[in-house]
Amino acid sequence: MALFVKQETYFVWQMTSYFDCAATAPIDLDARTALLRFTDLEYGNAGSRTHEFGVQAKRAVQSARAQIAELAGARADEVIFTSGATEANNLAILGLRAHGERTGRRHIVTTAIEHKAVLEPVQALVAAGFEATIVAPSTDGRVSADDVLTAVRPDTLLVSVMHANNETGALQPIEAITSGLVGTNALFHVDAAQSFGKLRGPLTDPKIHMISVSGHKLYAPKGVGALIVRRGETKVPLAPLTYGGGQERGLRPGTLPVALVAAFGAACAAASRDADARVARCSEIRQHLLHAFEPLGAMINGSSDNGLASTLNISFPGLDSEAVILVLKDLVALSNGSACTSASYDPSHVLVAMGLSDDRIDGALRFSWCHMTEEPNWEVVAARIRSLS
Incomplete structure (x- = not known):
């Protein structure tokens, strides 16, 4: 029975799109x-x-x-x-x-x-x-x-x-x-x-x-x-x-x-060797993500013009980050801060230093991906987030 549970859990992980590459990335x-x-x-x-x-x-x-x-x-x-x-x-x-x-x-x-x-x-x-x-x-x-x-x-x-x-x-x-x-x-x-x-x-x-x-x-x-x-x-x-x-x-x-x-x-x-192809793939994923979240009023925390093609920090108006992570847990693996300080529930020192409002900081989510990332069904992801409103 224990073996079955372990295999089932692994299967669920594999069905979840990994968007936490800024914490750690899959191995080449x-x-x-x-x-x-x-x-x-x-x-x-x-x-x-x-x-x-x-x-x-x-x-x-x-x-x-x-x-x-x-x-x-x-x-x-x-x-x-x-x-x-x-x-x-x-x-x-x-x-x-x-x-x-x-x-x-x-x-x-x-x-x-x-x-x-x-x-x-x-x-x-x-x-x-x-x-x-x-x-x-x-x-x-x-x-x-x-x-x-x-x-x-x-x-x-x-x-x-x-x-x-x-x-x-x-x-x-x-x-x-x-x-x-x-x-x-x-x-x-x-x-x-x-x-x-x-x-x-x-x-x-x-x-x-x-x-x-x-x-x-x-x-x-x-x-x-x-x-x-x-x-x-x-x-x-x-x-x-x-x-x-x-x-x-x-x-x-x-x-x-x-x-x-x-x-x-x-x-x-x-x-x-693969630098150009990797950037192109990451930019493509970025476009898909932004297109899916634009109707939800997503706000980018950070520069929209001078940033990595593979990282976006986003807040959704009126939504808490923990609630979004919970509703997406079987679809997308993501974070609401640095993995190195994930044991702490203090607000992000980065977002605080940027002068963002408390509500925006509380709702901040970090999506980070790479050229190996399998995209989720963005329509389903957007619908889950919309259900929290």
């Missing part, structure tokens, strides 16, 4: 193949130099570095593997503490719409005596490049601005900020967890000193990510947060998870 076929190969067959340690298992593992890691670096116009030796973008963000921010204390540059500029994996490390530095300027966004969820650049001071150590917001999909003016920081001493860090491998152009600028990326947002398995640390004219004076082993240029010790790394590399190669 090439990534899955690499994952299984280096889990089951070529399971050597990349640090083992005395036998062929280790040699093959090291080659896989080197290949993955190059595949990941290519998406950012970086060099393979600029890729530092981590467990994900959260760890990468922590290393990029907290890893500068000693340098800031030594040089007296203890000022950080960031934005109010950053992921908590940026905001909380910044607050940890503030508690240690640093100062932070938090730039507010406009009502469309985008910060002004001028506001960010105006906040920069002679003692600014770091500017940290995300590329694409994880709740609204709104794109931040990374290019303008990068150009505006030329001639300053401030280091520039970009959290690109949501955009890496999807929007390439702005991230290839060598004047971006650090980029945080996540595997499972780009169709690789969970548990792997990277911090890309440029090795250009400006040296990034990072110190490790953990010690023991000296791997990853001494910045992130520990045995590399070769299977996860190889899968991440394969996912990046696929993203580079």
Whole structure:
């Protein structure tokens, strides 16, 4: 009986359209193949130099570095593997503490719409005596490049601005900020967890000193990510947060998870190869969604012109988000906020920072999809939502 229930539940999941790709995405076929190969067959340690298992593992890691670096116009030796973008963000921010204390540059500029994996490390530095300027966004969820650049001071150590917001999909003016920081001493860090491998152009600028990326947002398995640390004219004076082993240029010790790394590399190669087709498919789904929800008075929370093709944050007038999620639970899997803070019932700090009304925030729903997403019957979805009115 238990087995029957498990199979039945799995069947229901498969009948539900998955629209929570900003939380985590399905795994790419090439990534899955690499994952299984280096889990089951070529399971050597990349640090083992005395036998062929280790040699093959090291080659896989080197290949993955190059595949990941290519998406950012970086060099393979600029890729530092981590467990994900959260760890990468922590290393990029907290890893500068000693340098800031030594040089007296203890000022950080960031934005109010950053992921908590940026905001909380910044607050940890503030508690240690640093100062932070938090730039507010406009009502469309985008910060002004001028506001960010105006906040920069002679003692600014770091500017940290995300590329694409994880709740609204709104794109931040990374290019303008990068150009505006030329001639300053401030280091520039970009959290690109949501955009890496999807929007390439702005991230290839060598004047971006650090980029945080996540595997499972780009169709690789969970548990792997990277911090890309440029090795250009400006040296990034990072110190490790953990010690023991000296791997990853001494910045992130520990045995590399070769299977996860190889899968991440394969996912990046696929993203580079299929970029145009993926954007076209995501844009098509976006059009279908907006067409279905327009008669319901749906309000877009975030920029309608400057955002990811695969993410929309929407509120329906007079409807609570939990009620909509409940009525759609067998049709569409979606969320009403960041999965990283889903245990909290506090209002979204992103939507609050945008200055939206309480009712609009309470009704906010995040639809996020990818090129592999199976669309639901939008007429049925719209009818379910209309039934709540």
